[in-house]
Amino acid sequence: MRVAIVGAGAVGRSIAGELLGNGHAVMLIEKNGSKVRAKAVPGAEWVQADACEVTALEEAQLATCDVVIAATGDDKANLVVSLLAKTEFAVNRVVARVKDPRNEWLYTEAWGVDVAVSTPRVLAALVEEAVTVGDVVRLMSFRKGAANLTEITLAEDTPWVGRALREVPLPRETVLTAILRGERVITPSPDEPLEAGDELLFVMHGDVEEELQEVLSGRPVG
Template sequence: MRVAIVGAGAVGRSIAGELLSNGHTVMLIEKDGRKVRARSVPGAEWVQADACEVSSLEEAQLATCDVVVAATGDDKANLVVSLLAKTEFAVNRVVARVKDPRNEWLYTEAWGVDVAVSTPRVLAALVEEAVTVGDVVRLMSFRKGAATLVEITLAEDTPWAGRPLREVPLPRETVLTAMLRGERVITPTPDEPLEVGDELLFITHADVEEQLQQVLSPAGLV
């Protein structure tokens, strides 16, 4: 997979390093020449250019990229890059960094953003996931908000302890993707019995999260 990362600060370089280690091709685009340090991310292609200019992105051949990551420290720049990547170069997937949480509402399909990543929101979700039992916690949104990754830890009063997954009436278009039990990661099967303390990871829709909560609550047993 070919990935373009706009912004070669600490965040952009870290993302590039992870993607390179996973075997992907990475192009870093940075406007500030002082941040163009090829030795800091060996194996990445470096382009010094203003990614908010269409001509610069054309020269960088952005259309050949499968994913664009807008990772600068400027929300305005990230939004412009996202819009250009999607509308001018038809990039399949655009991931954008939210610098100021107050601007998160702007990071939508209208600006070409497929996935918006806000560090404060992610950290808050991880804190909730670690300490919350019995409630649905949203960890991340996908596909322009059409799908969400949520987690729920089964409480001691769950009605489903000891019962197989096939008996749980999950809401429409809700898929259990993984179960965490102690140090184990379990691939869900219809006959897998649930246990108190299981952490369940679902891909679902925001409009049925409340219904999922009700199904797994003490009153959800039918």
């Protein structure tokens, strides 16, 4: 997979290093010449250019990229890059960093954003995931809630403990992707019995989160 990362600050370089380590081709685009440090991310292609200019992105051949990550420290720049990537270069997947949480509402499909990543929101979700039992915790949203990655830890008093997955009436547009049980990662199967403390990971529509919580807890939400 070929990935373009706009912004070669600490965040952009860290993402590039992870992707390179996973075998992907990475192009780093940075406007500030002082941040163009090829030795900082060996193996990455470096381009010094203003990614908010169409001609610069054309020269960088952005259309050849499968994914664009707008990772600058400027929300305006990230939104412009996202819009250009999607509308001018038809990039399949656009991920954008939200610098100021107050601007998160702007990071929508209208601006070409498929996934918006807000550090405060992610950290809060991880804290909730670690300490919350019996409640649905949203870990990440895709396409502004059209699909969410959510987690729920089964409480001891849930009516589904000891029963097979096939018996659980999951809401529409809800897919159980994995069960975390201790140190094990279990691929769900219809005959898998549920246990108290199981962490269930779902991909689902945001509209049915409360319904899922009611099903798995056995009581109305609120």
